[in-house]
Amino acid sequence: METTKYKRGEHPNSRNNLNFHSGRPHAYQEPKKQRYLSVTETGWEQVQRLAQELGCSGVSDLLEKIARGEILVEKQNG
C-alpha cells in the first residue's frame, strides 16, 4: 500500500481542520503587524498616558486612530 508522506501539519485534512484566525476579530478588518519603534522612557510613558486619556487601548490603538482621522494631530503653533 502506498502512503504519501506529509510533514507534520501539512496533511490536507489537517490543514482543512485549521480555522485561521479563530480568535478575537480584527479591530480594523485587517491583520496587524509587529512594528518596532525606539522611544525614550519619558516619551513612552507620556504617550501611553495620552493614549488612555483619549480612550485608546494603548499606543498601537492611538496610532490606528490617528491614521484613521479619529484622533487629530497638529503642530503646536502651526
Added chain:
Amino acid sequence: METTKYKRGEHPNSRNNLNFHSGRPHAYQEPKKQRYLSVTETGWEQVQRLAQELGCSGVSDLLEKIARGEILVEKQNG
C-alpha cells in the same frame, strides 16, 4: 608569573578603552528603548505619511513630539 584571566572584552584596560555611546548624540537627552507595537498596514502607512507631513523623521519621532507637546493630539469632535 601569575596572570589573571579575563574573558574576552572584560579586561579593565579593554573596558577603559570603551567610549560608551560615541555615536550620534541623544535627541532627547535620554537613551531610547525598543518598543513593540502592532498596527495594520493601512494604519502604519498613513501614520508614516502624517509623521513626514509634520516634519518628523519617523513614527518614533512623532511619538516623542506628541509626548512633549510639540505636536498636539485631540479627539475628532471633542
